[in-house]
Amino acid sequence: MAHVLVADDDELIRRTLRLVLHEAGHVVLEVGDGEAALRALYSSADRLVVVLDLVMPRLGGIGVLEAVDSDPVLARRHAYVLTTAYPQQLPPLEVADMLHRLGVPILNKPFDMPLLLGAINAAAQRIGG
């Protein structure tokens, strides 16, 4: 069981993940954009597995990860999984470096649920959650 923060601007995705992840035994929190996600990361009493959407209003997934990358506490405390519905857009090299450094997997929508659950479980193990 992990505390999973779903950060996605699309309500349909949030509701779907809430249902499926809840059924898989996780505690699910939701936010609709990157800024809300960052606030949740700072304020959460629990270590979180964050499922981050790449494109969101105000602050996207990459923006959140850049903030995380510059804050060693956030980088260590929580674990991150990036999702995108733009599979044809490869991240720039420096972003790819950052994702590697932070150990962030990228999942393309529509993803296989076992893959997402596996990634969440792996992340949860990494932060000992």
Added chain:
Amino acid sequence: VDRSEPDTQTIIAREQGASGRDCRLALFFSALVALLALNTLLAVRSIQSLEDREQAVIHSQMVLAAIDAVQTALVDAETGQRGYILTGDTTYLAPDLTARQTLGGDVDALSELTADEPAQQARIATLKPLIADRLTLLDQAIQMRKKGQTDAALQLVASGKGLRDMDAIGGLLGQMDTAEDALLTQRSANAHASLTQATITILIAVMADAVLLAAVYLLIRRALVRREEVARERARLLDNEHEARRAAEAAVQVRDRFLAIASHELNTPLTTIKALAEYLSNRLLAVTASKNGAEGAARGQTEANAVAANASESAELLRIAVGRLERLVSEMLDASRIESGHLPLRLERGDLGALCRQVGAEQQMTGRDVRVQAPEEPVLVEMDEGRVAQVLANVLGNARKFSPTDRPVVLNLRCDAGEAVCCVRDEGPGIAPDELGHIFERYYCAPSVAVQTGSQMGLGLGLYVCREIMERQGGRMWAESMPGAGSRFYIALPAAMPDAAYVETPRVKEGEAYGARAGRG
């Protein structure tokens, strides 16, 4: 997409055409120089002919003068002889002597001048012995007088022989004079004719030269103008080529962007469908697999309960996801139909007020405050109700999507100057002026909309399709907005003429309205 090739070929063809023209121009100039030379030649020939004829006139005048000289010399000789015979004064003999000395030369000169006139030559041949006789007779009388035989000399004079000789000579000279005079008249006429001809020839030549020079001037001018036109045309073609290239590049960018957004828009509902399908199938498999034994049955019941607990949420999510896919497909289909000109519309008389209330009621089911302000009495228009409902739903959906959830969205219907005008008003952030002009363009997604909605930006087809639907029914669609002051979207249809036969507003059947709630832009 290389459109430059035919254009370049066109330019080359034109340049070849220009070199062909240069060649023709050279030929023309050669012909022109030849014509100028011919003109000059004709003028010179005319002048030469004139000169020749003038010479002939002068020649005749010289002949006449020579005839006159012969006659004068003879008269002088005769006058001198008579003066001497009568007076004995030798000073009278001076003219006689002079005449004798010059006469031979005068006759020879006359003979020479008339060498080409056989008739005159014949007369001269007759004249010469007569003159010699006359001179001899004159000399005889003078000699007699010198010897003192004055009477004999007078007798000789009075004998009349000299008079007859002089008459004969005078007659001949008169004939010669008449003949030469006729010749002179003819030659003068010829000279005059030549003068006229030369004048006309030169005038014509000068005029022809002037015309030719004018033609040359026009040709050169035309060639220069043509050259300028070719240069301008070439610049225009290059501009077009650049423009076409830019358009092609822009089209490729639009296409790439559309494909990226389309795949995103399709992937999101697919994520839900795929996730829930896997979830439901795993749960149902678990239920089926644990049918055996009491323990299994208990576990199966637990699984079944879990599925049942989530059934309504799953169904709702699947319905939303399928609705989105349906909407995307129908938008793309509509856009494709519009582009190919096959968007079928079934126009019937209907009550736009009733339609507004119906669509408003549907929108209220989303839980948002959607207010409809429409007249109680029917607002009759000719429309395809399903399509107008689609447009209203789209615009109301946009208004809901782009305005705060606690603020109302208002649909107002009024009749204005023969038009039924629907206005959908929201209290959202509004649209920037530079974006407002583009929102009805195909594939256009306002950048600020992307900022507001993130990944849910839509295909950029919704408003394009809506406007096309309205315009193809004879209606209009437009928008007004100010950043920070919300947006107003208007759709208008011409009001139908009141019809006595029309009794009741036909109701829009359930499910006939298209459920399009497309993204703005």
